[in-house]
Amino acid sequence: MSTRDELVQAAVRLARKSGYGALSVRGVAREAGVGATTLRHYFPTQAALHHALSTELVTSVLKDLAIEDDTEDPAVRLYDCLEQFLPEPSREISSRGHWFDLYRTALAPDAAPALKNVLRSAHGASTAAVRRWLMVLAGQGHVAEEDIDDHAAYVLAMINGLHLCAVIEPERFDLPRERRLLRWYVHQLLAR
Template structure:
């Protein structure tokens, strides 16, 4: 029995799978048009048809990765208070970092790639793409809360930047030795940050 044409992945799907695979193999991969097209088995023209710019391709790949990483988004669970939902969403960002040795290894990798030496243009672009996608994700959560009336009017881009700065600090704390449980301290910090945002 032969596979029908409908069951074969489209060229757009093949491009996204190829690009996501390249990112998983090397998180700093630049995703050049030629390399991704070759990996996907499509022409560069086909890739440009679906993704006119490199940024469009990077954003689509990262959106797919985050969609797989966070399949059930708690922001839509209106049976839970807005405060708890937003904290739950922020925990999704920090959870993959782990704690203790796992967090130290993650921080060490980040330090070597982005801080110890001058980042390459490829490294810089990869980091900016991830940062942009995280910003979009947090802004989305805030817009959901604003639409339902749980968040006063304001600059959601600035609020998202603030919350991501808190997350960056908590990520660092997870890797450092502390006098108390990092998770207990982290919980209090997340609620304080969310309360600050929700109060206007």
């Protein structure tokens, strides 16, 4: 019998191989080599499956890196963590498996409503990661603890905006400019 983690990994493989639009109970069960009943045992609803998939995708991509290393510049540490939301310079924006594909698929006019749940869950997991990084910096005296929720909301609004711009006009997406913007924001956040 498959475990919950094996089923989530099958969903991740399917999303990376065939895109987020391929995520269905039957598709994931087929990828895992189990019946839909087994999948439903662990994930009674498609929303539960999408939430587990989103959380796994986000946590497998967003690492804490050196956020806790107080010997390094806090702006560099936070920037390095946030930069994980941007594509790698060698990666096409349209490549499967990146944030932009999730945005493009979930926000398409013909998108299955359940894919918005994937995006919503991914946003929740992203928010948790950003809050965790800011909490570390707050514990080190670099950020006021009472400002963490606002800072997390601001930085994710900016990152979401960058993602939307890349989805709408991928040919005009300027990765070096986006990196400069993110670096500027981090310096503003930590300047007190």
